[in-house]
Amino acid sequence: MNPLRERYGSEIDNVLAKYPADQKRSAVMPLLYIAQRERGYITRAQLDQVGEILGISSTDVASIVGFYTLYHDKPEGKYRIQVCNDLPCALRGADKFLRDFCDRLGVEPGGTTADGVVAVDGVMCLAACHRAPMFQVQSRTEISYHEDQTVDKAMQLVESWRQANGQ
Amino acid sequence: MSEYFLLRNREIPNIDDLVIYRQNKGFETFQSAVTSMKPDEVTEIVKASGLRGRGGAGFPTGMKWSFIDKNNWPHYVVANADESEPGTFKDREIMESNPFQFLEGVMLCAYAIGANAAYIYLRGEFWQLAAELDRHIEYLERENLLGDKLFGTDYSLRLYTHLGAGAYICGEETAMLESLEGKLGQPRLRPPFPPSFGLYGKPTVVNNVETLANVPLIVERGAEWYRKFGTEKSPGTKVFSLSGNVEKPGNYELPLGATFRELIFAHGGGIPGGRNIKAIMPAGASSSLIFADEKALDTPMDYESVPNVGAQLGSASVIVIDDSVSMDWLIDKTVHFFAHESCGKCTPCREGTYWMRHITERISHGQASWDDVILLNEVANGIKGKCLCALGDFATEAVMSSIARFRSDFETKTHAAAETIEAKVSP
Numbered sequence: 001m002n003p004l005r006e007r008y009g010s011e012i013d014n015v016l017a018k019y020p021a022d023q024k025r026s027a028v029m030p031l032l033y034i035a036q037r038e039r040g041y042i043t044r045a046q047l048d049q050v051g052e053i054l055g056i057s058s059t060d061v062a063s064i065v066g067f068y069t070l071y072h073d074k075p076e077g078k079y080r081i082q083v084c085n086d087l088p089c090a091l092r093g094a095d096k097f098l099r100d101f102c103d104r105l106g107v108e109p110g111g112t113t114a115d116g117v118v119a120v121d122g123v124m125c126l127a128a129c130h131r132a133p134m135f136q137v138q139s140r141t142e143i144s145y146h147e148d149q150t151v152d153k154a155m156q157l158v159e160s161w162r163q164a165n166g167q
Numbered sequence: 168m169s170e171y172f173l174l175r176n177r178e179i180p181n182i183d184d185l186v187i188y189r190q191n192k193g194f195e196t197f198q199s200a201v202t203s204m205k206p207d208e209v210t211e212i213v214k215a216s217g218l219r220g221r222g223g224a225g226f227p228t229g230m231k232w233s234f235i236d237k238n239n240w241p242h243y244v245v246a247n248a249d250e251s252e253p254g255t256f257k258d259r260e261i262m263e264s265n266p267f268q269f270l271e272g273v274m275l276c277a278y279a280i281g282a283n284a285a286y287i288y289l290r291g292e293f294w295q296l297a298a299e300l301d302r303h304i305e306y307l308e309r310e311n312l313l314g315d316k317l318f319g320t321d322y323s324l325r326l327y328t329h330l331g332a333g334a335y336i337c338g339e340e341t342a343m344l345e346s347l348e349g350k351l352g353q354p355r356l357r358p359p360f361p362p363s364f365g366l367y368g369k370p371t372v373v374n375n376v377e378t379l380a381n382v383p384l385i386v387e388r389g390a391e392w393y394r395k396f397g398t399e400k401s402p403g404t405k406v407f408s409l410s411g412n413v414e415k416p417g418n419y420e421l422p423l424g425a426t427f428r429e430l431i432f433a434h435g436g437g438i439p440g441g442r443n444i445k446a447i448m449p450a451g452a453s454s455s456l457i458f459a460d461e462k463a464l465d466t467p468m469d470y471e472s473v474p475n476v477g478a479q480l481g482s483a484s485v486i487v488i489d490d491s492v493s494m495d496w497l498i499d500k501t502v503h504f505f506a507h508e509s510c511g512k513c514t515p516c517r518e519g520t521y522w523m524r525h526i527t528e529r530i531s532h533g534q535a536s537w538d539d540v541i542l543l544n545e546v547a548n549g550i551k552g553k554c555l556c557a558l559g560d561f562a563t564e565a566v567m568s569s570i571a572r573f574r575s576d577f578e579t580k581t582h583a584a585a586e587t588i589e590a591k592v593s594p
Contacts, residue, residue: 025349069333088410125253130416143294
């Protein structure tokens, strides 16, 4: 049995129904989002499962995971905070925000906090240049935007997650 | 401006509610097109309006629709909602705040080209927005505005959202089609263009969100009405995304042909902190840098005038740079972006952006000589015009224009580096 199919059968059918019957491969990206909900990253076994559902090789599925930045192949923080520090945001203080925020968290950009709750890094443009500094948070189940940020505001958000995680 | 055509949410509260949108004639145009117009008539109105693609290239929209190959079926519409150009955040506001006008535009386009399915390709980061659009689409199906045999005719239409997953290159139309087919988002060799060989090899129209959001009012009010706004060659209004060193960054809907001065000073409130404006990037990070003198500030922002000051209007994402910024830092930012986003298919772009990144880093860290600036310009020249898509070219625009137009920034930086090295080696 295919565990992914078993657990998300009707959702997967709905995804497949969006595309022509002979173009199942189109569903690879939505199926990877479903798979990633389990652990926050895609496992080797899931590559096989997605490939099996779509009739493509695990290597083809892995190439998609590797190409697109919102798929992950290893565990990092429970919440991935990505601060946009591209040009327009940097002109509005995003580089300093990222540095100060990392200092407060006690990590380097690209690092994960010791409690494993937060991974933080810079990221390419998120289409929110007018509300910098800003970041997105990718969790297992969703992506959310946090705009017009200060380090204090961002730390409050992190603390709320820590409390929710019983720390 | 007294009237909004795209950001109508700023005049009509809750237009993102289907009931309110319908009270403002929403979907009447689509219904009357499907029930009483031939598909080609819709295309002809759009053609006559002179609407040009708002994604960056400015290609005439109606002409693109008329290129659709009628001997090869089925046809598809793909709405480009991958908005990823640094400095651009207009499509997001349109889809969030005036979503039904955008969706009606997609539907009119589908009817005009005889497509029974349309995909809205959103960047993965717009996850919440895609969930909203899914709810809107379900609502339209319940209201029988989408589905089979619409309004008692033989025409059927379904809309689907498709989420990308973080790749700037997927905003390029053929890379988007590849991605939608479940492959790596890498551009195709063109021709053939999507209207003859698009999604699944079938004739496809790919249009930007803002472009499509223009369509309902054009079809409702006519081409002549539309041409009252903007300029002869660039009719209509445009949503300008204003960012960088300005008091009031944000989206501003203005007629095409409004000046940079009007946007930056009258609407954007000018430059903060008593600083002066130094440069303008009118088309986001992929733009050439304009030296912001009086002539540039008085230049109309339309497709035909911006080239006169050495840049393109592109997606009209106006990034304002003040005089505290040195261009070596700026291009280090833009080159990092393009090096990260290069899809790797074409060697000049893949390798060239990699080497440019090393050189801009050296220059901005004060570890480079003037020879490195010349080398950087040569590498940029080695990329320009030698790739399948425009990303390679985009990566060179800020680099080459800043070296040409803001040479003293680079001279200062490399002189300072030379002096540091000199001091270190002197006994």
